[in-house]
Amino acid sequence: MLDKLPPELLRLVGEAACPVRRTRDVVIHGAVLDTSGHLVLCPGNPRRASLEAAQILVQTRAVCRFLRDELPNPRLKYRNVVRPGAEGHVVQSGTNTWLPEDVVFPQVADRSVCFTYEVRVEGQAEVIGGLSRSRARFGTGAEDALTWYLAPHRHDFGFRTRMFQRLAAGRVYRHNVRLVPGRWHHVGVIIERNHAQTNDGQHAVRTSIMYSLDGLHEVGYHVLNFTVGGAPEVSFDPVDRLSPGQRFGMVTYDTSYSWRNASILHGAGFPAQTASPSQGPGD
Numbered sequence: 001m002l003d004k005l006p007p008e009l010l011r012l013v014g015e016a017a018c019p020v021r022r023t024r025d026v027v028i029h030g031a032v033l034d035t036s037g038h039l040v041l042c043p044g045n046p047r048r049a050s051l052e053a054a055q056i057l058v059q060t061r062a063v064c065r066f067l068r069d070e071l072p073n074p075r076l077k078y079r080n081v082v083r084p085g086a087e088g089h090v091v092q093s094g095t096n097t098w099l100p101e102d103v104v105f106p107q108v109a110d111r112s113v114c115f116t117y118e119v120r121v122e123g124q125a126e127v128i129g130g131l132s133r134s135r136a137r138f139g140t141g142a143e144d145a146l147t148w149y150l151a152p153h154r155h156d157f158g159f160r161t162r163m164f165q166r167l168a169a170g171r172v173y174r175h176n177v178r179l180v181p182g183r184w185h186h187v188g189v190i191i192e193r194n195h196a197q198t199n200d201g202q203h204a205v206r207t208s209i210m211y212s213l214d215g216l217h218e219v220g221y222h223v224l225n226f227t228v229g230g231a232p233e234v235s236f237d238p239v240d241r242l243s244p245g246q247r248f249g250m251v252t253y254d255t256s257y258s259w260r261n262a263s264i265l266h267g268a269g270f271p272a273q274t275a276s277p278s279q280g281p282g283d
Contacts, residue, residue, distance in 0.1 A: 044215025112192030
């Protein structure tokens with residue numbers, strides 16, 4: 001019956017069924033599929049909405065050949081797909097795994113980049129995510145990674161520069177949140193540059209980093225650098241984290257862990273924080 005509609009009306013039907021604005025590019029690294037070929041995603045994964053839109057697009061384009069002319073091709077890509085039923089990739093102790101393409105950061109304020117992935121530990125393994133230009137191992141002298149840490153046996157959490165050095169601004173704490181051994185957890189880390197206002201009303205531009213575990217955003221955040229008014233930039237990280245040439249990946253120290261479904265999401269930033277940029281993270 002749709003084949004008999006005039007092209008103008010058919011175009012409206014297609015746009016209503018699958019709005020083009022929802023069909024974002026979706027690239028999943030280390031994708032794990034179930035036995036029916038569907039992607040396995042933890043609850044709270046921000047890619048769910050994009051994946052559902054891609055599925056609707058495929059189904060809508062299959063209705064009739066005229067709709068295929070009116071709707072774009074789905075842009076869903078799986079890379080390094082694990083065979084159905086597999087438990088994910090393992091990053092072995094003493095090695096690092098970096099995704100194969102550079103991260104593209106937005107050049108305007110009030111935009112963010114979100115790194116998401118799923119991890120599982122056995123025993124007391126440590127999970128370490130990272131962002132690096134050199135991709136050098138710890139101890140080489142060339143390590144420049146910004147890293148973040150999760151574990152089942154510790155509840156403290158902090159971002160670190162040069163792989164495992166503390167940021168000068170201090171530590172961000174998790175509050176009694178630990179990984180559960182044998183369970184898949186969803187991790188999200190967001191870097192954004194945004195406009196802010198200090199307590200005394202001055203305009204500031206701040207680059208900050210935040211994290212979430214299983215879809216729950218922690219209140220703590222870390223400031224990487226900021227400027228207030230016309231003052232020189234204050235930086236707590238020797239690397240400009242919004243500069244090109246950096247890659248996102250999984251880091252180990254002396255334990256191994258499993259990971260899957262890593263992706264990079266570009267979108268609007270979090271609401272501006274109310275604290276002054278001159279205050280320490282989590283103050």
